Amino acid sequence: MREEAMLHFEKHVVQPRVRETLLSLERDYDARSDGWTSGFVEAFRNVCLQARKRQKEAGKAPIAYITFSMLRTALADGRDVYLVEAADQRWFLDREPSFGSYDVSWAFRYVRRLREQLRLEAPAYKGAIVEPDVDRIILREAVKFHQYVVRLGRKAMEHAARLPEFLELERAEEVEVRIGEYWDASEVVFKEDRRPRKDKAVKAWLEERKEYTYAYEAFEKLDLAGGDYSRNDLRYAWFRSCRLSRSRLEQCVLIGTSFGRSDLEGSDLSGSLIHGADFSGCRLEGARLKGTLGAKGLTDPAHWDMPGYPAVRFVEADLTGADLSEADLRGAVFTNARLDDAQWQGARMDGAVLPASYREILPLSDEQRQAVIWMD
Structure with a gap:
């Protein structure tokens, strides 16, 4: 009974609501993304400042990776924030990266809207669909909304790559800015190769x-x-x-x-x-x-x-x-x-x-x- 209810919920509630919410985000992104880039640029600026300070004060090695990471734990807690890290050539093995954060509420408020819609429709299944089921669905579908963060990051880097705070960094010959999940797959949104x-x-x-x-x-x-x-x-x-x-x-x-x-x-x-x-x-x-x-x-x-x-x-x-x-x-x-x-x-x-x-x-x-x- 529960399995049938879940299949029905997925087909007749989840997928239509996900599609509607993503189409709404698509329309808003097309109209408002120019304004949304400023938050990404500022988060990028701040982590560059932190990294440059470390280089001046502690001889930090040249920066090779700046990574924006979606945190599923934060998403589960309702916090619309990505972790930002600037690391040397060791990347994830760098024991002393510089840290920052990036507010992604412009994208993940649509995830919250989707969660509320699913929670409101779940009771119609008379206990077969419970709140933890909705939370698991949200964590699964979040990657689709994350794709807009990748798209915005690529757009924002056209400006961010010209920031004095980035250009003044001691940088490795190859530098990548990546967006992905924490300690998981990520996508390059900017690359510099001065070899x-x-x-x-x-x-x-x-x-x-x-x-x-x-x-x-x-x-x-x-x-x-x-x-x-x-x-x-x-x-x-x-x-x-x-x-x-x-x-x-x-x-x-x-x-x-x-x-x-x-x-x-x-x-x-x-x-x-x-x-x-x-x-x-x-x-x-x-x-x-x-x-x-x-x-x-x-x-x-x-x-x-x-x-x-x-x-x-x-x-x-x-x-x-x-x-x-x-x-x-x-x-x-x-x-x-x-x-x-x-x-x-x-x-x-x-x-x-x-x-x-x-x-x-x-x-x-x-x-x-x-x-x-x-x-x-």
């Missing part, structure tokens, strides 16, 4: 097309021009001021990849997944982005299987003569971009933000022209 590396060696390595190897990697000021990197999985990688001109990047996974002011002139990205990729400040003259997929938001707005993708960003990019035909660029941001002679045939542009100065110039269809947002 001296030879352009030709890195280029040859990328051309090997190894599986599960290049995602979340960081490449700094490397000349990788003319390479064949097609079909590589480069999701959430960082290419900072790199030369990638005339390179083959067709059918790559470039989800969340940052090309920060890199040179992609004449490169071919046709058919690649570019959801949430950042091409801000990049040279993309004559680049091919034909058939790329980079729509913003949920795959299916009526359902939830993961947080929606951020917008693809082409802020201040030079797309002169670029081919964006047949691309799905819904919600993409082209603020202050150069778009002369770019090709848009068949591109999906719903909600894309384009410079108003190109309103009468771009060869868009009537449907495309009505779907975009023109911004001064």
Whole structure:
């Protein structure tokens, strides 16, 4: 009887309520995440200050890892707080990390709302579903809400990585900022790699097309021009001021990849997944982005299987003569971009933000022209 009740509760109460709550968080995140980043940045600043103080006073080794960790014990106690740690190259084996905390109530108030909804509906099962059952369900489902903390952390690090408190730290040549569960799996939301590396060696390595190897990697000021990197999985990688001109990047996974002011002139990205990729400040003259997929938001707005993708960003990019035909660029941001002679045939542009100065110039269809947002 209890097993049947639990199965019914899961199907008809838990999963619909979880989906509704996550869709509500998705909508609020889309509208309010810019404001929510300040709390993450401040928590990051504070742990950097603590670590720098330790370095000055006690000769603490260079920092290699800054980790934001979800604490299930805190969640069970109703405390919306993550542990923040700055550690040297020993990471979890560092016996003297610097500590801080991060208030995640912006995300976990939705978890509390879900818990209350489940508690209110449990009595209908006449004692078969008790409060500890609800608490176990909440601990299980919390990881879905945690994914928004990861997404926000990645967004916030665009600013946090420029903080003087971080730049003044004695840092290891490789630095990672990670978000995950305490002493468990975590995801890189920022990586810095200042190791001296030879352009030709890195280029040859990328051309090997190894599986599960290049995602979340960081490449700094490397000349990788003319390479064949097609079909590589480069999701959430960082290419900072790199030369990638005339390179083959067709059918790559470039989800969340940052090309920060890199040179992609004449490169071919046709058919690649570019959801949430950042091409801000990049040279993309004559680049091919034909058939790329980079729509913003949920795959299916009526359902939830993961947080929606951020917008693809082409802020201040030079797309002169670029081919964006047949691309799905819904919600993409082209603020202050150069778009002369770019090709848009068949591109999906719903909600894309384009410079108003190109309103009468771009060869868009009537449907495309009505779907975009023109911004001064």
